[in-house]
Each structure stands twice: as C-alpha cells, then as structure tokens.
Amino acid sequence: MSLPQKARVVIIGGGVIGCSVAYHLAKKGWKDVVLLERKQLTSGTTWHAAGLIAQLRATANMTKLAKYSQELYWSLEEETGVATGFKRNGSITVALTEERKEEIYRQSAMARAFGVEVEEISNERVVELYPHLNVEDVKGAVHLPLDGQGDPANIALALAKGARQNGALVKERIKVTGIAKEGRNVTGVDWVADDGSSSGHIECDMVVNCAGMWGHEVGRMAGVNVPLHACEHFYIVTENIEGMTQLPVLRVPDECAYYKEDAGKILLGAFEPNAKPWAMDGIPDTFEFDQLQEDFDHFEPILEHACNRVPLLAEAGIHTFFNGPESFTPDDAYHLGLAPEMDNVWVAAGFNSIGIQSAGGAGMALAEWMDTGEKPFDLGDVDVSRMQPFQGNKQYLYERSKETLGLLYADHFPYRQKATARGVRRTPFHHHLLEQGAVMGEIAGWERANWFANEGQEREYQYSWKRQNWFENSAAEHRAIRENVGMYDMSSFGKIRVEGPDAEAFMNYIGGGDYSVENGKIVYTQFLNRTGGIEADVTVTRLTETSYLVVTPAATRLADQTWMMRHKGNFNVVITDVTSGEGVLAIMGPNARKLLEKVSPADFSNVNNPFGTAQEIELGMGLARAHRVTYVGELGWEIYVSSDMAGHAFETLHAAGQDMDLKLCGMHMMDSCRIEKGFRHFGHDITCEDHVVDAGLGFAVKVDKGCDFIGREAVIERKESGPKNRMVQFKLTDSEPLLFHNEPIIRDGEYVGYLSSGNYGHTLGAAVGLGYVPCEGEKAADVLASTYEIDVCGVKVKAEASLKPMYDPKGERAKA
Template identity: 85%
Template sequence: MSDIPAKARVVIVGGGVIGCSVAYHLAKKGWTDVVLLERKQLTSGTTWHAAGLIAQLRATKNMTKLAKYSQELYGTLEEETGVATGFKRNGSITVALTEERKEEIYRQAAMARAFGVEVEEISNERVLEMYPHINLDGIKGAVYLPLDGQGDPGNIALALAKGAKQNGALVKERTKVTGFVKEGRKVTGVEWESDDGSASGTIECDMVVNCGGMWGREVGKMAGVNVPLQACEHFYIVTENIEGMSQLPVLRVPDEYAYYKEDAGKILLGAFEPEAKPWAVDGIPSDFEFDQLPEDFDHFEPILEMAVERMPILAEAGIHTFFNGPESFTPDDAYHLGLAPEMDNVWVAAGFNSIGIQSAGGAGLALSEWMTTGERPFDLGDVDIARMQPFQNNGKYLEERSRETLGLLYKDHFPFKQKETARGVRRSPLHHHLLENGAVMGEFAGWERANWIADAGQEAEYKYSWKRQNFFGNVAQEHKAIRENVGMYDMSSFGKIRVEGPDATAYMNYVGGGQYDVPVGKIVYTQFLNRTGGIEADVTVTRLSETAYLVVTPAATRQADQTWMMRNKGDFNVVITDVTPGEAVLAVMGPNSRKLLEMVSPNDFSNAVNPFGTAQEIELGMGLARVHRVTYVGELGWEVYVSSDMAGHAFETLWEAGQDLDLKLCGMHMMDTCRIEKGFRHFGHDITCEDHVIDAGLGFAVKTDKPDFIGRDAVLQRKETGPQNRMLQFKLTDSEPLLYHNEPILRDGEVVSYLTSGAYGHHLGGAIGLGYVPCAGEKAADVLASTYEIDVMGTRVKAEASLKPMYDPTSERVKA
C-alpha cells in the first residue's frame, strides 16, 4: 500500500537540487502537506553531474542577493542535517585576454562593490601567486572574488531533501507524474504512478511546483503552462591525481570558454563552447537516470588545446574522466521562476542554465516567500516565467536558440549584444520598409525591431565594443533629428491590451493608480501598483469609447501586464484582449511633427483640437488611422496607430511627404538616449515591483482621491512619511565615459547606490544615468547639496545631479 497521501497543500515535481530547495524552504516556513515526487532517484537528472561552482556575483542586485543567500545556506546545511555538502569558500579568479574583456570584468568588479560583494582587481603576479600552474601569456587583467566557493552538488541536494523531511515534507522517489487534473485555470490533482507500475493514484492539491529540470517543458505542457527550455550536452574532463596539488581558487578564462576547478587533488576542466549541441530534441529517454551521453572528443578538442596552453600541467596529467551530461538552457540564459501566466496555481522553478547549484538556495527561498504571501518578495523580473512569450515553447525555435545560449555564458557580454539564432519570428507589418531604408535589426521578446539606421554605404550590422560602437554617430544624428526637426520610428512591437465591457471604467480605476473616468479620447499615463505601492506596470491608457480602453505596455511585459490585469479582474464585467498584432504604430516626433502630419491628413492637429494627452481618429493618405499625442522622447509628437492592412500605405505616405522636411528614420537606441535626457523611467530597470511609486518620482500619476485602488494605502502612507529614496538624474561632467547600468553611485565619497539605467545624452553632451539615492528623512535640497560621482570601471567620474529632467524640465516642447 502506497504511503503517498490523497491530498497535499503542494506537490513539487522533480527531485533535483531546485525541487529539494523549494521543498526545504516551504517546510521551513511551516507548510504542512508538502509532497515532492521524483520520477527516478534524487539528483539523477542534471544535479548529480554539475560542477558545483558557487559564485556570488550575478548580473543584477537581486540575482546577486539570491546567490549570496545560497552560499550562506550551504555553509550551515551540514550542521543542520548532518549531510556533508563539501562547501568551501576558496575564491574565484576571472582573467581577461582582451582589452574589451578587461573592461567587462572591471565593470563587473565596480558593480560588485555596489552590491556589497567583496572583490579585488589583481595583478598578473597575484594571479600566479594564487594559481601557480597558470600560463600568464596574454592575460591583460584579472578580478578576484575571495568569498566565491564550490561544493558537492549531489550532497547539497540531499542535505536540502533531508532538511525538508526533518520539517515534515514527504520526499518520494521512483514516482512519476503522469498528468494533471485541471479545472479552469487551476490544477486540482496530480496523477502519478510508481516506477515499477505497482501503484498509481491522484493527489488532490492546492498548488503545483514544476521543478522538472530538463523535463520542465514536458511537465509544463501536461499542466497547460509554457516552460521554454532545451537540454544541451555539457562537457568536462577530470584529470588523474596531480602530485602536490593543493586547494586552488576556481579559475575562469571566458575568452577560451573554459573554467578550472581543483577538487581532491585533481583538476576539472569545463567548457561553455561557442556552439552547443542540443540533446534529446525529440524527447528525453524514459529510462534516463544518472546517464552519461556519448563522448564527443572532436567537439571538445579545441577547448582542450587552449587549456593545455593555459595550464601546461594538463599536458602531463592523464585524463581520468571525459564527461558529457545534459543541462537545460532557456532562450535568454535566465532561469524560470514564479507563477505561470496560464494557470493560477502552477509555479515554476526550472531551466537554470548551468548555475543551478549556486542559484538553488536563493531560488527556493524567493519562491517559497512568493507562494506564502502571494506577492514577490522583491523584483524578480529577470527570471519571472511571465517574461516568456508563448511562441518560445516552439521546439524548432528552442533547438536553434539553445545552440547559442550555452556559449553566451562565456562570450563577451557587450552592451546591446543581439542574439544571432532563432531570429525573424515576430515582424512588424513595416519590417521590409525598414530594411529597405537601412534599418539594423535587434530582437526583443521575439520581435525584430529597428535599433538604428545605417547610412548609405555603411555596413548594416553591429560591431560590438564597450566603447563607442559603430552606430554611435548614427544614433547621434537620429537624436538630433528628433530634437531639432522630425523623426519617425516603428513602435508596433509595444503591447496593446483592450479592456472592454460595462464595468471598464470601474475596473480600470481599481487596477490602476490613475483616474480613468475621463472623456473619450483622453490618454492617461499611469502605473499599476501592488499592495506595497511598488510598480507592477508602467503604461498609457487611452479611452476609446464609453466602454473600451486601450492599455499600451512595453513589448517584453505585455503578457505579464495582461496576466496581472486578469488576476485582479474579480467580478468586474470586462473582457481583456491582446490586440498587439492588429495595429502597427509609427511614432512621428520632433518640432516639425505637426507640420508633417498636416501634409498627409486634412485633420486638425492644433492644441485646441488635439492637445497633449489626447487621441483622435484621422484620415491618413487614402486610409484611416488614430493618432495619440504622447511621447517617450520628450518632444512634440504623435504615435500613429493604423490597422496592419494599411500600415504599409501609412509608412509610404509619411515617408514620401517627409522628404521635403528631411524626415529621419530612427531606431530604438535613439528612443533610449532621448528618454533618459528627459528623465523618463524605463520599466524593469528604473521602476520595478519593489520600487515605490512615490520614491520613483511618479506620485503625480497616482490619484489618491479615488475611493479604492490597489496600492492606495501604501501610497498615502508614503506621502505622509516622505520618500525613502529619490530617483536622481546624473550627467557625467567628462563627456568621454559611457554609462550602461549598475555603475555605483558615490555620494560625498561613499557608495550609496547604483545606476538603474544609463545611455549617452547626445543633446546634453555626456553620459546620463538614473538611479535611486537613499534619503529617509531628508529634504530634496539636502540630497542635491551633496557631491556625486559615478564609478566607471573603477574610476570615479564627477557627476551633476538633478531631481528635475535636465532636458526641457517644464515640458514646454512636449506641449508646443
């Protein structure tokens, strides 16, 4: 008779390190009836053969916070559970073989200081002192993180499983999940059968967590949720014992795609080769358990050849093990965490892109807090499963993209770096018009978007660098056109969500912070807030009729924003529909934008008829359109919405008429450089779910005289106490350095924060950044009275600071 219960609060599917961590953290939080089901044996998928590198520094503050927590947890698990985790802090060294890589790792070091991670730029002599086996030839820079470490992956997972069981969880091996019972948007039961077929049943449950690892996509499909990931072959070799080998830091040589780990007198050499090998694209064998994949020495040989040069001792040491095992990778190299958009009680923690061991502790903690409170504990947008687009679960797409994503872990992480594989899936109706006029495309949420426009005779492709890239001058000219004349760019990729029904106004006034009981044609810039006053979405809302609104969102967050709206719909009688593909959008911006529109339309674009923040239906050429007078670049301008069937005609009409005005075709990079000069916030960077709307300087968009809306109490409370942080705009006084994001902010000589976004202000003549400065109890004048510097690659650069936009602070140009 089976000991599996008929009912549980939560069923966790998958017994790798991630599933064990989720079970551990839920049980530690006092959850009872936690059941973990593992198809074979714990750790038998990917965890058992992981390299066990445990680094602290990740690409963002919160991902770093989670990695640091993982380290702290693994340091105490052995004492708690009695299972040896093999965890030790032996440090890590990353070396650069090019000047570009040196800038990257030095910028990462500066970022580490802002995130509270101990870090040191070190000389080649120090590298050799700590890693005496290395050949220093070609090394141009190095960074040392003394608190990085390594551990035994399998035992870390088993320790987490034991800790979960000690706190009341049931961990059941050799029990395969075969299906789910669904009612509407919820899973109500998990179907299972034992490995030997002797037992089967269904567990009634309140929640499910998909921790299926490389099976996560398959488990997701059974549950009706989208979990895009693909297993790839991952290679490493382990040497024979090397006499006299003592404990060493982990060594990373990303320019040679290699990492080195000393373990028990041997060296493990692992690789993230530039072109990966997807595995099991037609499905993982049903009997897979602790399996190794066939050796492919030809594939690994180029890495090994470089490694023998870098580490001559490898030429003398024999190879004890040549290992090839599968690991799962996602389309953007970030893992999947959170509540699946398609279902209301199916959670996901999968697709960890070879950083599962260092991420497991933090991911388990964050997910358990989210599941317990119903709110994210902090911004998890980098890994939120809601960022994935439905098409990204396509098998052919995943196979193509995964060839690239594994190698991206060690390739140069240049600013504006574009994916090269699995491109061209989502295209604007204006795609070919843009290409014909020199557009250089980037990819965003699957959309092909014109990022910059090449000049005649110029090579229409990116040449990456940490310095001024080859499009710097192009963007400067586009920027100039927007500021001084007129420019046009394609915004069709932005999300468009239609809200319609008898309760549309009441619903919008509940879900959003603005006032939406406005005349038809009025546009409201607004935020959707959570209970703590954090920003869940940053949108514009246009009233189309008495019963219909159009919510315009960033391209990447359309699904997340629509999911938020659906989950807060309650009993309101409205229909919420994604209408993004139905209309193309051309932004016509600049001092001469009104003149251009008057050339192609008989309608009136004056302030009397079409003031800022209003929309109107117009004739355009021989077709029809709707124009919204709003701007994200800080100039007079309109967004022209036109049905997809008439989009080509609209482009041709505007483009031909614009030749008399020297109309400039522009791209997304220009939009970013213009918006940052105007101090406009960028969702996901400057404003997130953990940034209070008052601290973000957006209180003007929240109308607290409404009786009830999500976040109202938190906004009123913060208005009483005053902001705890203030969003400042910074301009470097030296016009040469460039800013991207995460550069430390120094106030009166001390690091107090970091930039949330950065770009070059071509009109203002220097790099511009936005970032929060802690200011509890301070007046605005006190904050501005300080001196500020920005740490750029370890060099402090003086910066001017402002609370008001440095460009057109009174918005006279926008309202002209």
C-alpha cells in the first residue's frame, strides 16, 4: 500500500463532508492533502441520505453556507464529469396548526431578509404544485422555488474526484488506528489496511475529523471532545407510481414527515419525536453500506398519517423499508472548527440529517479557516468549541439523542427548552430557587431559573409564538428590578482567573480595554480579532497586582478561555476556569443598596464603592465580594460567594428582603431589561464578524493605552473612516406583536437587514429589537432620519429607531 510518510493534513472519513474538505483545500492549492476512508467512500451515512438541498437555515450565515452548497453542486458535474443529480424542483412546507403557520411565516420573513426567494402560498396553489396532497386541514404553506434535491453518493464522489484532480490523495480501505500527540498538537496518524496487508504512520501538520458517526471515537483518539451519537433513521420508498411527474420536496413537520419524488417513486422519511439511539456499545468494525433492522411498529404512526396526507400512498406498494444510522449532536447543530483541546485538530462532523445540504458550504468555510487561521465569518452556531466537556459523556449523549432527532421537525417555539438529559450542572442555589417556584431552563448544561411561578401556577412552559404562560410573571420580575429590588442567580456565567507576573501585560494584549487599573476596578471590554471583530464580550476585575477575574457568558466560557490560551505566547500567566468555585447572586434595583446595608456592615456608597468597582465584604456571618456592575441598567451589585457559603448568603439576603418585597427573578427578566438598555448580547448582537466600532462599543476600546493589542489597527482605521453599519435599537409602535430575532428591518421601504435580538420591553411598553443598519458614508443623523418598519410574520409594523438606549439613555440609574 503506497501511502506517503508525511502530509500537510490528514482528513479522516470519506463521507460527503470529508470529500468536501479535501476538495476545498486542494482547490486552495494545498499540497499533501490525504483523505483516509476506513471502508469505501460514502459507506457510512452519506450513501443513504435523502439528498434534500434547502437554502434556508436558522441564521444568515448558515443560509449563506446552504446557498453555497447548492451553487457548488450545480457546477460540480461540469467540473468533474460526475453526475450529481442536482435539480431545483423547489420545496413546500405546510402547517396544520395556527402555531406552525406563524413559525413558517416567520421563517418566510427571515428568508426575505437573507435574500432567499420565498412566497407564502394558498392551498389552491399548493395543490397546483403538489396535486396528490390532501389540504383539508392545511392552515398555511410556504414555497421556496430554488430548493432542490440531489444524489448524495454522487455528490460526494464528484467532490472526491475534484479533490484528486487538484492533487489530493484519496485512499479507501485505510483505517486510522491511532493518533500521535505532543502537547497541544497531533504529530501524525497510525493506519492499517482493511485487509491487514500493511500498516504505517503518516506524519502530519494537522488532522481533520470528518468521521461522521465515528467522530466521537476518533475525537477521543485525538484528545478532543466531539459530542455526537448515532440514531436510527427511517424512510420508505414506494414502488413506481404510474403517471408520477417531478414534484417539489414536501415537508409536513406537524406529522414529522418529508416526501421526495425520485424517478417516479416517493420517498417518505420521518423525524419522529422519540428517536432510537443506536450502537451504545460501539459501531461494528465491519459496518459498510449497512442497514439496520426494520422496525415497522416504530414507523407505522408516521405512515398512517402519510396515507391520509398523500392518499395515493395507500395504493402504492412499498419497494423499500429502510433504516440507517445518522449522527446527532446535543443541540442539533453540527460541529465545525478548531477543537479547543488541541491546536491542530479540526472537526467537521455530526450533521444531524442535513449533511448533504451543508457539506459544500461547511467544507468551504473550514478550508478558509484552516488556510488563513481566521474564521471567514461568524460560525458560532456550529463552532465545536460551544460544546462543554461533559457533553461527551456517553450516557448523556444517549439520553439527549432520543430527543434531538425529533426536534428537527418539532415546533421551533421561542424559549423552547430541551426535555432530556437535564440536571447535569446545578448552581449552589439550585434547591433554594426550586423551593421558591423557579422554572428552570438549560444552557451549556447549567440549570438556570428562567422565571418564577406564582403559588398554584403550573411550573412548566406552555409554548406559543404569542405571549407564553410566563409572560406576566416575567413582567412582574422586570418591574421589581426597575422599581424596587430583585435577586437572581448568575452563578453559571463563566469565571476565568488570569494570574502571574505578566497578567497585566497579557490582559492589555488580549483585550481592547485598559487593564492598568487599581485593584478592585472592573473593566467592561471585548477581546478582538485582527479585523476588529468581537471574539468575546467580558467584564474583567483586577483582584490583585498579579491577578484578574474574567467573567464571560455561560455558553462561551470554554471558547473564551481557549482564545486566551491560544494567544498566551510567551506571557508568564496561568489561565484557570474557576466557574464552579463561586456562586453569584445579582441584587438589582433602586433599593439594592438598602438591602445590602441590612446584611453587611460594608460601605456601599458612591464614594467608597462607585460604579465599576469591587470590594470584599462581610455578608451575614460569612464573606463575599461585591462587584458594582449591571446588565439590567439599574443600581446593583453582583455578589460573589465561595460555594461553601453560598447557601448561607442566599438565606441571609432572602430573609432580609422579605419586608422590602424582594422579588426572585429569572433569566427572561434579565434579557428583557438588557434589551431596553440596548446592552448587546454576545452571539446574537455581537460576533467575530461584527466590528466593535459598528457595534457601538468603540468606547470600550482604548487605542492609546500605550501598547499594542489584537485588533488595534483595525479599530483605529474604522474610527477614522466611520462605521459601515450601525447597531440600532428599535421599538414597535404597536404594543401587541412580539420580536425574537431575525425579523427583517425595512428602511424607507427597502429590506436592509434583520434584528439580531428581540424581546418585550415591559417598561417601554412594546417589543424592542436590536439590529445593524448599513450606513457607510452616512452620519448618525442620516440613519435616524429614515422611517423604519419591522416585518413580523409578513406584516410590516412601524418602529421607532434610536442609537442611544431608549431606557435611561445617560445611564444615571446604575450610578445612583
């Protein structure tokens, strides 16, 4: 077996994504690209994929990648001579409930903002396009004329051929058996031929894990966490149906079903609510183009609905009943990017049944990232560093995967919480909050109080696209923060300690703020990339001459810590995750000072403890650290307490607040308060591709602090040229509609962007959103001189626009 002894990159896995990564790297001119496939190309999951190729995804950048995939597959046949079977036959999604109708109409509005051709269509038009459909109970439908379908295996084989034509080596029947590591780098891979005739080692500069449902196992070999699990996935294919002509792809999510016409037959597939995880004891070594055991009982309810929905199915014979495995991730988003545990291991795996439509764009994006060392645009939705270490736990993956397959077609209600694999991470206040009526949500495994139920009220979400059952609960919590005093748990936020002789110099290099401050000072700041985009949005407290505490969002702690580790260079610092060491209670509202004075002898005055400073305090019979900072725009403190004293701190504060009408609050309140203040939310309003000046956060970057820092030149340049986009706050003039995110922004009648986040402003009395408006060469006054509307579910609603926070624009309340 002739394999090179050295390569620039070894790609493990020859499914559609491995072939796409090889293709795109080779097209970029990379030499010594080696792809190794354990059996035959496409023999894992790709060969039995349904091959649906849609354009619209949940975010603008995921849509960009899906559109790229389509265009690539369109041109591959001409480039390689391999027929991809790609055709643009369009797609229809129908809604059987009013709630689903709102969902697909909101998606339709979002598509317009993303530049995807879309139309809401009548039942009569549905029947014209899909004459076999029973539309009696159809409430609404959406048509995307440029969606399509293709031949999954041939798409992968075309990509493989294109990779070979550009110099890549693609080898089948070679299994990777081990990965050699040195520190945070892999140095090579061990391989063995499938027939055992030969084996060897390839030295390499980097590895890409494209191993699909083997991705978790290959990740472990490389020392990285790739949380995914295989589930059984079912479809049937009918016998030939006489007179059947080309049809659009049809999705009926309320019946968990999709329909694809292919060569005069219909393929009916399912994403059932309770999935069947597969291969808990590992995938058989012999697995190649394998089918799993039929389970007709499991599929029968789907088929029963389908025979009513498309009556000709009842007459058509079943040619194939198919069950094959597909891999699913804990949050239904695939894994892409540089693994946080290693500095040269890349991941592209776990595609949750959308591998064909995603692979072209994902391969392009990863190749670009590998080539330049910088993400080509925000990939936060799929960046593998969003996964927490515990999410690689096999039992966790088994439990969660039962749900994630079905969630693809479940109602995608706002605030929807996962039901499985819950309760893994709990804050020190968990049982105290439950005793007081907390209704928990989950993020990054953390159980967090999202809202508090009243006595006698059911402690559960009742989901809707309208006002949900907790709307008034959260409004009351919001009012308590604005008018009196509230307390909420912020323990899940990431806490990273940076200490060592070079701590100050390192912080000044990694972040845009000025960290040469006195002990106890809190600096709000961003970590930037070379182009001035925002990699992290954090608060940094100087604890001592040689130590700082960096506080990050719960979901990005690992990504933010990894960013710091990768840029540590020769700075003599130690970077440690200390999140679980302290509980944090936020005490916020006009009467926050009064409450703290009841439980502590410390001086909380503006003279001793001004906004943006921290002090050590006594609290009850224990000790704590009080940070005067706010994410809700009110007078308040975040109280950091070591985990052993956290229960005492909660009980002390809660008891002291009883005669003040202290209200326990949840995360929904925090989000509605912060959006009234125009405070940005990382991952939605600010990402690695949003320039810090455009985001309106230039004030937090100190270009004249006397040293270089990452992104400095890009900030100076943009401050001189002026922003290309401006972050604008919008308030609907109608108090009824709700905003979530991705609703299109219409400026003077033209679609110009979309909301990055939205919530209800209970103090402002209407829904509020944030979003970027392109404004290159314009002054601030020009942006505000326009008229604005927001497209909510197809209805244009007038909106007021502001560049300053609509609530407390001068920030006087936090400094009271």
